[in-house]
Amino acid sequence: MRIGLIVLVLGYVLSQFYRAFLAVLTPALEADLGATAADLSYASGLWFIVFAVMQIPVGEALDRFGPRITAVVLFSLGGAGGALVFAMAQTPAHIAWAMALIGIGCSPVLMAAYYIFAKMYPAVMFSTLAGATIGFGSLGNLASSAPMAWAVESFGWRETMVALAALTLLVSIALWLVVKDPPKTASTGPRGSVLDILKIKALWLIFPMMFVNYAPAAGLRGLWVGPYGTDVFGADTSMIGTMTLVMGLAMIVGNFAYGPMDRVFGTRKWVVFVGNTLGAAGCFALFALHGLTSVWTATALLALVGLAGASFPLMIAHARPFFPEHLTGRGVTLMNLFGIGGVGIMQIVTGRLMTFWQDTKGDSEAYASLFGFYGIVMCCGLAIYVFSTDRTD
DSSP states (O other): OHHHHHHHHHHHHHHHHHTTTTHHHHHHHHHHHHHOOHHHHHHHHHHHHHHTTTTTHHHHHHHOOOOOHHHHHHHHIIIHHHHHHOOOOSSSSHHHHHHHHHHHHHTTTTHHHHHHHHHHOOGGGGGHHHHHOOOOOOOOHHHHHHHHHHHHOOOOOOHHHHHHHHHHHHHHHHHHOOOOOOOOOOTOOOOOOOOHHHHHHHGGGGGHHHHHHHHHHIIIIIIIIIHHHHHHOOOOOHHHHHHHHHHHHHHHHHHHHHTTTHHHSOOSSHHHHHHHHHHHHHHHHHTTTTTTOOHHHHHHHHHHHHHHHHHHHHHHHHHHGGSSSSGHHHHHHHHHHHHHHHHHHHHHHHHHHEEEEEEEHHHHHHHHHHHHHHHHHHHHHHHHHHHHHOOOO
């Protein structure tokens, strides 16, 4: 099982890579395909929305068939296939279709690992294991920054995508060979569906925060850092790679830091609340300092947003004790739906807003409005989440 989890983490490394690499490709795709920031915002948002929608069938498949076959089938067909479609893209629409396929492929990987944690490890360890998985998986976030920029400049973006398709297929084969399913619960037990999860009233004060907590960090790191660096600071591909690398490192530190905090402080709710308050403060600082001339100050504030916005696994750990045992798969994937779906919707919304703001304001003020928007959205989530019921194991 340990070897299987290691390979699942490798799959999640690729999932993290695919959700964030468009920022580095911004100059190349604009030059070769005429892709605008709005086009890439739509493609990135589509990845997240398709990924989120897939959580419902993925949750069903995890409970019915287990993590092994669920992860292998989707990751090989969607992940490797989508990367190959991306490599052959001729228009921005082709990029969007490819990102949708990759979103389907990546949708089961993290939840397969979480399903195994929930079924086979002590409940008190869930948030630590979940945070560590995202922390190690975030190496893909790093790979999609400066290393991806180097590969694109050295070999070309199409050749790089073909290599990624081959790597994704190899990881899929490894998943088939080494992942083992947890023992199934008795079939005579209760069946249930995701509707039973939605009937749990305590979760409805957690869902809104889950919807917004990851959106600023993922949206900025996965897309807007690239156009922001180019439009405001005149950054080239190498500098964009450095900015995304710093933010990616901050997100990794945040994932590892959040994991054990529930045991350190004896609370999950307030760790999430304080952390996301800091994230909102980072967004408002970027809004207030929109006349920044130092790219490094901007990068430091973006890193703060990334660090504070890494509460995703702890939020799932907060909700997990409310799930009935036989609906574990559906429960964790429903939380993932809200988290990733929030990013996807925000990517598309911010793409439309930025088109309007850049038409009516200068670049600096347009990006300031973007940061302010993210800060307000986070505050809305916090205003609801403060009334949620704290729950630890």
